[in-house]
Amino acid sequence: MHSIQAAKEQLEDLLLEYIDFDGSMGRLFYDVAFLCKSMHSHVTKEKSIQQRNPFNVTRATEYINVVELPFSTEQSGEPKNYHGAYLTSSRFGTLSQMKRETGCTIKICGDDFRVPLRYCAPYVFIFGGHANAVDRAVEIIKVAIRNHMKDCKCTLKEENTRHRI
Ligand SMILES: [Zn+2]
DSSP: OHHHHHHHHHHHHHHHHHTTTOTTHHHHHHHHHHHOTTTOOOBOTTOOEEEEOTTSTTOOEEEEEEEEOOEEOSSTTSOOEEOOGGGTOTTTTHHHHHHHHHOOEEEEEBGGGTBOOSSSOOEEEEEESOHHHHHHHHHHHHHHHHHHHHTSOOBOOSSOOTTOO
16 A cells, blocks of 8 residues: 555646646646545545645645635637636735634635646645535635625636536
């Protein structure tokens, strides 16, 4: 089992180099963990999972999760405009509430959020040391997204139901 674990980590590290540490690496590591059930058997209520954090230079194992961002389009076929700036705006206090209550950290990944992304849609990457704390942070982020969507015309994509809010 130990050598399989090592092989999995080597493969992950190769993938990181292959995508040149693109901002999609958080989603990649989350999805790999989610698919490798035998090595990542503990999935929480909010589907947080224990996995190495690719944004951490030491690749420390933490609980990680991914939350979709809503988007708007001017016209169908036009590029999507993802909405996430309110999550870190001090006006709404979401980030400070989350840090205070959970000690977790988020990274908003996307070209518009200073984390360039080539291989997937923009998303929120959430991580922390404890399962319950990460689950609570996910709830706080989802509430903030729902509140934003009440006053905005943006929407969440329907085809990926795993992280539907
Ligand atoms: Zn919006």
